[in-house]
Amino acid sequence: MEILAALVGLLAGVLAGLFGVGGGILFVPALVLVLGLTQVHAEATSLLAILPTVIAGAWRQQRYGNVDWHTALLVGLGSIAGVEGGVQLAKALPEGVLRRIFAVFMLIVAATLAWRALRIKQAYSSNGD
Amino acid sequence: MKRPSRQSRPGLSNGVASDASVVRLLAIGLAAGVFSALFGVGGGIVIVPLLVAVVGLDGRRATGTSLAAIGITAAAGAVAYGLHGDLKPGAAAIIGVPAAFGAVAGVTLQQRLETRTLTFGFALFLAAVGIRLLL
Numbered sequence: 001m002e003i004l005a006a007l008v009g010l011l012a013g014v015l016a017g018l019f020g021v022g023g024g025i026l027f028v029p030a031l032v033l034v035l036g037l038t039q040v041h042a043e044a045t046s047l048l049a050i051l052p053t054v055i056a057g058a059w060r061q062q063r064y065g066n067v068d069w070h071t072a073l074l075v076g077l078g079s080i081a082g083v084e085g086g087v088q089l090a091k092a093l094p095e096g097v098l099r100r101i102f103a104v105f106m107l108i109v110a111a112t113l114a115w116r117a118l119r120i121k122q123a124y125s126s127n128g129d
Numbered sequence: 130m131k132r133p134s135r136q137s138r139p140g141l142s143n144g145v146a147s148d149a150s151v152v153r154l155l156a157i158g159l160a161a162g163v164f165s166a167l168f169g170v171g172g173g174i175v176i177v178p179l180l181v182a183v184v185g186l187d188g189r190r191a192t193g194t195s196l197a198a199i200g201i202t203a204a205a206g207a208v209a210y211g212l213h214g215d216l217k218p219g220a221a222a223i224i225g226v227p228a229a230f231g232a233v234a235g236v237t238l239q240q241r242l243e244t245r246t247l248t249f250g251f252a253l254f255l256a257a258v259g260i261r262l263l264l
Binding site for chain 2: 002005006007008009010011012013014015016017018019020022023024025027028029030031032033035037040041042043044045046047048049050051052053054055056057058060061062064066067068069071072073074075076077078079080081082083084085086087089090091099100101102103104105106107109110111112113114116117
């Protein structure tokens with residue numbers, strides 16, 4: 001089971017890097033559907049799991065001079081005030097409702113990607129989140 | 130720290146943020162933090178467009194800056210969930226560490242592949258997983 005999870009993580013990382021999406025959009029369903037976590041546990045665990053990828057990505061972007069640290073720090077500090085609200089909201093919603101809202105979020109990301117692919121002819125090089 | 134010249138709004142000229150732009154950035158962070166913790170994702174889909182539209186960063190710089198901000202957001206979200214006892218650190222390590230290596234490979238592949246058709250395929254895959262979660 002752990003080997004399967006590690007393979008899923010590796011694949012999710014490749015897809016995230018290839019298509020410029022964050023790991024979280026893939027980690028959460030993988031943790032729910034493959035490892036059988038609850039939606040809340042999967043979301044909590046996803047946040048920790050994306051850290052290595054985000055740190056590696058930020059380090060790479062820093063080398064290209066693409067990181068405005070002052071802006072990043074202020075956005076990051078602001079987010080600390082918001083996370084507890086998000087946690088409370090996620091835990092207050094019934095499990096099935098939270099999972100369905102997440103599913104709708106996935107459909108929106110899918111539509112966004114399809115739209116982006118339509119507009120950009122050549123392979124894009126940005127790697128968002 | 131090198132700070133390349135870029136198209137900047139008045140509030141961020143000379144790399145010194147005015148009070149108004151500080152408030153704007155904190156507000157973007159606040160919204161991203163709620164979104165990130167609610168869905169267990171980094172929140173780049175919220176942060177990147179806001180940095181472009183509100184702060185005036187170009188897309189590449191917004192993406193890099195978003196990644197650095199998400200490092201703080203995701204860590205804060207993980208701590209908050211951890212305090213509620215919802216975190217599974219073992220599962221996070223098993224998935225997250227291979228993913229970091231996979232992401233490096235994915236970015237390298239992106240430079241070599243025509244990703245347009247692949248992106249449609251990936252969008253369909255995401256939609257299929259989303260529908261599976263809906264049912």
